[in-house]
Amino acid sequence: MKLTRRTLTKALASASLTGLLPAAAFAQNKIVLGFAQVGAESEWRTANTESIKSSAAAAGIDLKFSDAQQKQENQIKAIRSYIAQKVDVIAFSPVVETGWDTVLLEAKAAKIPVVLTDRSVNSKDTSLYVTFMGSDFIEEGRKAGKWLVEKMKDNKGPINIVELQGTVGSAPAIDRKKGFEEIIKADPKFKITRSQTGDFTRAKGKEVMEAFLKADKNINVLFAHNDDMAIGAIQAIEEAGLKPAKDITIISIDAVKGAFEAMIAGKLNVSVECSPLLGPQLMSAVKDIKAGKSLPKRIVTEEGIFPMEVAAKEFPSRKY
Numbered sequence: 001m002k003l004t005r006r007t008l009t010k011a012l013a014s015a016s017l018t019g020l021l022p023a024a025a026f027a028q029n030k031i032v033l034g035f036a037q038v039g040a041e042s043e044w045r046t047a048n049t050e051s052i053k054s055s056a057a058a059a060g061i062d063l064k065f066s067d068a069q070q071k072q073e074n075q076i077k078a079i080r081s082y083i084a085q086k087v088d089v090i091a092f093s094p095v096v097e098t099g100w101d102t103v104l105l106e107a108k109a110a111k112i113p114v115v116l117t118d119r120s121v122n123s124k125d126t127s128l129y130v131t132f133m134g135s136d137f138i139e140e141g142r143k144a145g146k147w148l149v150e151k152m153k154d155n156k157g158p159i160n161i162v163e164l165q166g167t168v169g170s171a172p173a174i175d176r177k178k179g180f181e182e183i184i185k186a187d188p189k190f191k192i193t194r195s196q197t198g199d200f201t202r203a204k205g206k207e208v209m210e211a212f213l214k215a216d217k218n219i220n221v222l223f224a225h226n227d228d229m230a231i232g233a234i235q236a237i238e239e240a241g242l243k244p245a246k247d248i249t250i251i252s253i254d255a256v257k258g259a260f261e262a263m264i265a266g267k268l269n270v271s272v273e274c275s276p277l278l279g280p281q282l283m284s285a286v287k288d289i290k291a292g293k294s295l296p297k298r299i300v301t302e303e304g305i306f307p308m309e310v311a312a313k314e315f316p317s318r319k320y
């Protein structure tokens, strides 16, 4: 048998399996991935974390995971610690789009490849990362807008829309707003009367919706950049004595289980799908990078849209 890296790895593995070597010796050959997560702000994020952890385990990748509690400085710290630990690959979901060049240059100088998952950065220098995998957030905003245009086609207006934005400066907040506005601006009967951030959480979604309702009861539509904020807002709407999905048409994005439950209960009109199940494609990208294969610069997630009328039928097959 020729002694290549592969045959050596195999020999070590079987020696470790037969107890000749401690398992730790073999574990050293595992690919090490440092993942800097945004936080645990939403149902989407929880499903994303679970997808990354379980697929790393299934792929035999040694995952170092950190939760930045939605703070960029924490993510930068985590990335720096992965550089110091000399991990094989760094992946992260940038909480906001700007301010990453310095740390990404540090990773580049240390020759550690970086994969962006879910959210992107707006760096001019695209050599700072290998690939960006995730959804097309502008398209999600457009889908939300198109659904609304169709739903309101016989309504002469004016149609007053309030918007709950995601985290300020984050790619999904910027792009979902952009895509939605691009569609509704074709008809002047649509007016965004109020727009504020709810930071992608239920608690803030509720709080901001309460403030919207206090300021002006004349609201026909709520466009929430994610399901959690919509679910928080639904509570505020009910507490104000109004009927969600009837008095106020509600559109949100993600299509997590909580949104399906709200749709089945008749409280949410539609949710545009945004899949958090990025773990398997991340692990295969990490393996490809280590094997020296080249990857496309952009890997886009395929997704649909679910109006409340199909919610009960679709619910059993939902995976997040």
Ligand code: GYE
Pocket: 041, 042, 043, 044, 045, 118, 119, 172, 200, 225, 226, 227, 228, 253, 254, 274
């Ligand atoms: O829509 C939201 C989460 O970046 C796509 O982040 C993700 C967004 C998702 O907190 O629920």
